[in-house]
Amino acid sequence: MPVWLREYSWRQTGSAVYLSLPLRGVRVTPANIFCTDQYLKVSIPPFLFEAILYAPIDETNSTAKIGNGIIFFTLYKKEEAMWDSLTIENDNKEKLQYLRENAVLKAHEKAKEETEAKKVTKQEHKKYALEATMKLEEAERKRIENLKEKERQKVTKELELWKKQQEDAEKQKRIQKGRELHQEVEQLKERKKEKMNKTRICNEGTSETRLKPTKGCHGSYSMFSENLKEEQLPAPRSAATIKINFTSRVFPTALRESRAAEEEEWLRKQAEARRTVSADLSELEDLKEEEKNPDWLKDKGNKMFAMGNYLAAVNAYNLAVQLNNKLPLLYLNRAACHLKLRNLHKAIEDSSKALELLTPPVPDNENARVKAYVRRGTAFCQLELYTEG
């Protein structure tokens, strides 16, 4: 049971009520005070003070001053009027209860509204901030683009200039060449000497200025310089062959570091498969030497398959598998036979076994894997398990 605080004093003006509530020996925080527009409560366990006010007040503007052992409330009235008393005289417990609940509800709603309003403002702030950053980034990007564009234009202009230079130089050279050619034709003896000089000069000339020679003017000129050059060039090399060896590689594909580990594994598996022979079957003694070789059996099976004798092929593969159950090709081929025989479940089994054995995936066994998938898929489709297929 709470201890009711009944000692309080109040006075009023037309617009406000001043209420002082002494609290001895307890610490008051704002959380202990609860106020709606017609209900005031101070609850500091075990003390409790509540008042159902005579008339509504403006509780947003009303204040509570927490002093030393006393709370001083300044409550602004909603309507200017003099109150007969602070609280409504009401012994009706139910009414009290109802009023209390109402008050609480009202407070809740107010709180909700406040949070909503806060949220909305927060959103707006965020949006604003985002827009601002976007604008900044856009500006930055534009600046860089502009710089790049300027760079590009500058460079384009330079290129054009260079081209023009080239063309001008070319025209000049052409005129010069014409003149020189005439000179050559007239003086025969001096020609050789002049030519020698000219080749040197003109060669230097060509390396300095950018020149595209035209066929017409150059015909005779180039012929002469060519002859000279021929004398300076060494004879073609005497033919020889160099024999080379390559770093060995089993796979026909190019070497990649990332695939090297997988390829190693595959090769190891193949090597193992060749070696394992699961013997100790009494029936083996009946068979000839040939028939013990799984490869020979595989070939036999292939032949049968080609001839259309699928049952015999299956038998051959079965025996081969008994001898060596690590060769994926056996399962693969047996799967094909089963497909033909419409033993679809067996086909699926065999293709799956083959795929298991064909890990890790390397380009080498890609063909085999493709076949396995295709056969398994066909079997599933024929079983109408299309999703599996």
Add this chain to the structure above:
Amino acid sequence: MSSVPSGLERPQLVAHVQQPLSYTLFDCKWVPRSARLLCLGSAARGTGVIQLYELRGGRVELLREIEKAKPIKCGTFGATSLQQRYLATGDFDGNLNIWNLEAPEIPVYSVKGHKEIINSIDGVGGLGIGEGAPEIVTGSRDGTVKVWDPRQKDMPVANMEPVQGESKRDCWTVAFGNAYNQEERVVCAGYDNGDIKLFDLKTMSLRWETNIKNGVCSVEFDRKDVNMNKLVATSLEGKFHVFDMRTQHPTKGFASVSEKVQKSTIWQVRHLPQNRDVFMTSGGAGSLHLWKYEYPAQRSKEDSEGAEMGVAGSVSLLQNVTLSTQPISSLDWSPDKKGLCVCGAFDQTLRVLIVTKLNKV
């Protein structure tokens, strides 16, 4: 020691022209001493295409289109004189042809050099660069590398082929180097199993070989016509190696530094003709990276037995740009204008780029 400039001080790769083409472009080359470029490729109907473009204004204009029987994979102007400017091409059938572009109906030189596609071609001794006889080297899928002299018909002057019975590996790239006087020549070849082999043509022997663990897509010396200085080899899986070729150790070979760029293949490397320490690599993701090599303080040192061993320097990235979603398979710098380069990608587009600020690098 130059430091890598930052931000907008770095060289910029400016896309100048983009030209869509109607065929698959395999190789593009500048015509020396001009603003013209050549595109080599394969048309949809399975014939070869040679197109000659000129850079005019902000566009390239088609000057000439030549169709050939077989698709053309690669071409070079390296072995022809400046006056003649004949184009040597290798096609899908293994034929090496040298064309006079003014009269392209009949080749000046033709030989069925290989049984399978010629993957890569290089020329040396022409264009006024280097000394010695003009020679062309071709590398093919049949595993052989052959050196041809245009004055000798039908027979190669050098043939690097696998030993009898050895299974062949694809030769993916070839390059000439060390052609600083009339006798010296070296051919470097890269294969799909990661082998790099260096053949000395003067002594007709295998001078060095190594394996870089990934198929070798492109090799290039920084200069063909000097004492061999650096060799860059690019490979699958986004790696490239720069070898310092000045010092060969008897067992360890050449020192190298390697970089991994990205996961995709590096299709081409090309050194800037005007600065041999700057090179560009083109990648399978449609990107271009511009690199600068810095030499170490000492290029060679002595190892424990007293033999000379090379010291590799370091490589720094100057700039990179992504131009396309498809691999950029061919790249060529213009030998006349510093920074002008052309690249061709598998999205059937030809792009002319200008690289700025190379003077400050």
